[in-house]
Amino acid sequence: MLLTMGLLIMLNYSCNKDEDNNVDPPPPTVTDIDGNVYNIVSIGTQTWLVENLKVTKYNDTTDIPLVTGSTAWENLTTSAYCWYENDEATHKNPYGALYNWYTVNTANLCPTGWHVPTNLEWIILTDYLEGESLAGGKLKETGTSHWATPNIGATNEAGFTALPGGTRYSFGQFNFVGDYGYWWSSTESNAAEAWGRRMDYDSSHVFRDSFSKQGGFSVRCLKD
Secondary structure (H helix, E strand, O other): OHHHHHHHHHHHHHHHHHHHHOOOOOOOEEEOOOOOEEEEEEEOOEEEEOOOOOOOEOOOOOEOOEOOOHHHHHOOOOOOEEOHHHOHHHHHHHHOOEEOHHHHOOOOOOOOOEEOOOHHHHHHHHHHOOOHHHHHHHHEOOOOOOOOOOOOOOOOOOOOOEOOOEEEOOOOOEEOOOOEEEEEEEEEOOOOEEEEEEEEOOOOOEEEEEEEOOOEEEOOOEEO
16 A cells, blocks of 8 residues: 555646646746836848837836927937826836837937837838738737727737827927827838838738927837
8 A cells, every 4th residue: 555655646746737837938028127027029131129118228227208298209319218198107107118219319218239120120020921911910919908999810820919109299289199000110211200000900011101209109129
């Protein structure tokens, strides 16, 4: 009887040990200077954050100026960030912060080892997903929890989970949360504008355009 019990204990221990050894490791994450934790996803040859950036400091610990007033925002030619409608409690999660392009241009916004993608790196992403006309659907979060109805084409098959964080116009007004998502690239198009991307609730397209550097957009970081 004792021998049988001993064998059973050893067998149970062996099974539990095998189960422990076969447990999948947690998915990799990245932490910014503020302690915000982001999931990551590999798409083709690139690795992206799965969430919009929400950091309030550069990766050298310097504070990014928080600018709430419309007039102050409109007159900026230096770095700034804000929360949509100046409402951090509602919009920090899930949409992240909105940054002007001068913040992007410091090259210190993303966590160390990551960067704001160039215009070309955005093109590489959309090309991998069969072109701009289809890529938006493959990048957008599915359903209408965050995107307005009908959220056309959304499959999120790339795992990017794009969300409609809206924008802050160069003159300071907020608009389009739930309808459109805007993201910066790090590439200038001219002295006053830089390249960005937009995704819409009523399209599967990724729209590429040149936007005022004073506008407030979301940021997704790309691994170096």
